[in-house]
Amino acid sequence: MTQIYELEERIAHLMRAVDDLSDVVTRQQAEIDRLTRRVEMLMQREAEREAAQSGGVILGDERPPHW
Template identity: 65%
Template sequence: MDHRTQLEERIAHLTRHVDELSEVVARQQSELDRLSRRVAMLMAREAERELDTGGSIPLADQKPPHW
């Protein structure tokens, strides 16, 4: 096998891996987006619950004590 054929095979191999990794990253971004929406929804629900129970500032909107 000549040097050019080896390089072409290696490029094809690397291209396939880049495509596979790109798909993984796209799936992970989709999952992160979905989880971020859920966290925001849960924070909003908790803030409403805290206000309904007589709290003044929802904990989600308060800065931690070390700030």
């Protein structure tokens, strides 16, 4: 009977650990999503700033003016 009790106790601890890890993953995913949105916003702002400075369209293979 003690073996069953020990197994039940271990399962309870494992279930708690899984729940805790699930909460951590959920929080991390929310943070990743927030940071991804911020990076996209900053990239958009930088592209707009560069376009305004150069007065033209930015091409991916365009060489900088000093070349």
